[in-house]
Amino acid sequence: MNAAQGEPEALRKARLLAPGPVEVPPDVLEAVGRPPLHHRSPAFAELLGRTREGLAALADVPGDDVLVVTGSGTAGFEAAFLAAVPHGAPVVSAHAGKFGARWAELARRYGHPVTETTAPWGACLDPEAVARAVRDTPGVRAVTMAHSETSTGVLHDVREIARAVREVAPEVLVIVDAVTSLGVTELRPRAWDLDVVVSGSQKGVMLPPGLSFAWLSERAWSTEGPKTPSFSLDLRSERERQRNGTTGTTPAVSLIAGLDVALSRLRAVAPETLWATRARRNAAVLAAGLAVGARPFAERPSPAVAALEVPAGLDARDVVAAFARRGVRIGGGQDHIASRVIRPSVLGWADDFDVLGLAGTLEAVLREGGADAPYGAGPAAAARVLDQADGWRDRRGRQGRASAT
Numbered sequence: 208m209n210a211a212q213g214e215p216e217a218l219r220k221a222r223l224l225a226p227g228p229v230e231v232p233p234d235v236l237e238a239v240g241r242p243p244l245h246h247r248s249p250a251f252a253e254l255l256g257r258t259r260e261g262l263a264a265l266a267d268v269p270g271d272d273v274l275v276v277t278g279s280g281t282a283g284f285e286a287a288f289l290a291a292v293p294h295g296a297p298v299v300s301a302h303a304g305k306f307g308a309r310w311a312e313l314a315r316r317y318g319h320p321v322t323e324t325t326a327p328w329g330a331c332l333d334p335e336a337v338a339r340a341v342r343d344t345p346g347v348r349a350v351t352m353a354h355s356e357t358s359t360g361v362l363h364d365v366r367e368i369a370r371a372v373r374e375v376a377p378e379v380l381v382i383v384d385a386v387t388s389l390g391v392t393e394l395r396p397r398a399w400d401l402d403v404v405v406s407g408s409q410k411g412v413m414l415p416p417g418l419s420f421a422w423l424s425e426r427a428w429s430t431e432g433p434k435t436p437s438f439s440l441d442l443r444s445e446r447e448r449q450r451n452g453t454t455g456t457t458p459a460v461s462l463i464a465g466l467d468v469a470l471s472r473l474r475a476v477a478p479e480t481l482w483a484t485r486a487r488r489n490a491a492v493l494a495a496g497l498a499v500g501a502r503p504f505a506e507r508p509s510p511a512v513a514a515l516e517v518p519a520g521l522d523a524r525d526v527v528a529a530f531a532r533r534g535v536r537i538g539g540g541q542d543h544i545a546s547r548v549i550r551p552s553v554l555g556w557a558d559d560f561d562v563l564g565l566a567g568t569l570e571a572v573l574r575e576g577g578a579d580a581p582y583g584a585g586p587a588a589a590a591r592v593l594d595q596a597d598g599w600r601d602r603r604g605r606q607g608r609a610s611a612t
Contacts, residue, residue, distance in 0.1 A: 221531065224565055225538040226357050226387055226512040228409040228416050229555025231465075232472060235413060239465035246460050252452025258463055259449065261470035265412075266385075266404060267395050267478075268422045274442055274449055275466075276419045277459045280386040280407030283419025285313060286440035287403045288351070291380055291427040294436070295319060296348035299379075301337045301368065304328055304356035305541050306384060314351070317436070322347070328359045328544060329504045329514075338371035341379055348430075349380040349402075355388040358541045360505035360514025360550060362392060366399040373400060380427055386410055387511035389420070390473050391485045391554065402427040408462060411485070411511065413469050413555050417462045485510040488553045488562050491592035495566035498588035499573050499580035504548050512538065512552040518578045523549050529572040535565075559593050 223230045231239075244251040255275065262273040276283045288310070292298065298319045300311035303326035311321045324340035326332050332352065341347055350372055354365045369381045382403040388394050389404075390411035396404045401424065408418035421442060428446075435441040445455050473481065492513035493503050500518040508514070517523045526549050527539040540548030551569065553562055563586050570585035 221534050221536045223536050223555060224530075224551050224553060224557075224561070225536050226410065226550055226552040226554055227407075229413060229552070230557060231413055231415060232469070232556045235465045235469045235472070238468040239415065239461045241461070241464060243460045244464070246454065246457055249452075251460060251463075254463060254467060255449065255452055255454070255458075258466045258470060261467070261474060262420050263422070265390055265470060265473060265478075266406075266420075266422060268397060268404070271450060272422055274421045274445055275454075275458065275463065276421060276440070276442075276445075277417065277454075277456070277462075278419055278440075279416060280384070280405060280410075280419045281309070282440065283405045283407065283421045284310065284382075284384055284386075286419075286437070286442045286445075287405050287421040287423060287427075288313060288349075288382065289317070289435045289437055289440060290442035291382065291403050291423055291430055292319070292349045293430055297322065297344050297346045299324060299337070299340045299344055299347055299350040301325075301332050301340070301350060301352040302356075303330055303332055303359065303361065303363070304353065305358035306386070307351075307353040307356055310351035310353075310382075310384065329361065330506050331361060332363045332368060334364065334367040334371035337368050338375045341372050342375040347376065347379055349382055351382045351384075353384040353386075354394065355385070355392065355509040355511045357387045357509075357512055357538075357550070359544075359548075360503075360509055360512045362388070362505075362507050362509035362511075364507070365401070366395075369399050369401055378426070380430070386419075387509065387554070390481065392482050392510045393478075396422060396424070408466065410554055412466070412473070414462060414465050417459050418466060482510070485554075487592065487595070488557070488559065489513050491559075491562045491589040492551055492553065492565060492569075494592045495562075495569055495585040495589040498584040499570045500578045501549075501569070501573065504544075511554050512550050514540075514548055514550050516547050517549060517576075518573065521573065521576045521578060522546050525576060526572055529575060530568065533568060533572070535568055562589050562593060565589075 380402040389406035408414035409416040496515040501515040504514040538550030566585040566589035
């Protein structure tokens with residue numbers, strides 16, 4: 208039995224307040240649970256075309272250019288990298304966290320010489336440092352980076368990095384991991400002159416895991432090189448198939464049905480409203496943490512995750528476990544910051560009241576661990592932030608002046 212909940216752990220569904228997987232809206236779950244379409248039917252071709260158009264609108268890229276990949280965001284990034292970067296070409300990997308560093312490892316696995324330019328975890332990448340690394344790497348063809356670095360909670364300034372890179376190497380491909388930024392914060396691939404943008408289903412798009420999305424610029428598609436060394440992740444072949452309403456291999460048809468509903472929900476409001484709502488709620492969680500003795504870890508916080516350094520004397524891993532005992536799953540710190548950082552998030556199907564609940568749970572957990580957290584300080588700090596903008600709102604958009612998720 209779980210003392211906090213009074214029922215067996217196996218019978219209780221933990222609340223997902225982590226930066227992925229996230230809570231999924233009921234209508235999206237209902238769509239995923241319908242009898243699946245045949246993937247070679249006209250009905251599926253129509254569905255695939257509609258979701259690709261919806262993703263293109265959400266990502267602010269030309270219609271009919273987004274590809275849907277069955278697999279996680281990592282699969283989408285790998286597929287896009289293989290399609291865009293000539294085999295063996297030098298690559299610059301700019302990173303300041305675990306997920307950005309993953310792309311350096313991916314490039315090396317495929318035989319690419321890699322130059323790494325880094326910043327400390329929690330800090331932002333320096334656009335000029337990235338540009339210098341590109342300038343000083345002979346024959347470089349691509350630079351990889353994460354937009355929203357989920358491991359640290361940092362939102363890197365991709366627009367300024369791309370601008371700085373273009374000044375020293377106009378034809379270098381700028382490849383961006385937008386797994387936790389699509390549908391969450393401003394992302395403008397065309398205006399920022401990006402070449403490859405990849406995202407995933409289990410974050411801001413509010414689906415279960417299992418899909419990724421990739422967009423490549425004409426500069427990326429025009430790259431000459433040998434055939435992609437992957438059979439199932441060949442986007443050059445997949446591009447023509449998806450334009451004709453089909454796929455090279457059997458896709459996750461039920462997830463794509465859910466994607467159709469999720470995109471309708473996300474596109475029901477202006478992108479700026481969606482981004483502002485995400486930012487406000489994440490700022491409220493960060494304010495709650497600060498009020499009860501935690502410290503924001505990210506220099507430039509991403510709206511996708513509230514990375515918090517726990518008070519001195521506490522172990523972040525114990526804090527994560529205490530949340531779990533209460534039926535709430537949050538993200539923990541990774542690698543060398545595992546004992547210091549927690550990563551709660553209201554990235555999925557959540558409302559302002561979920562933020563207040565998270566703030567109260569955080570306060571209770573830290574007090575239980577010995578922190579000097581004043582009673583009510585967490586929810587009060589969160590409420591002050593939430594009340595600054597578009598008012599209180601539940602999951603159905605009632606009582607508020609803005610509607611987002």
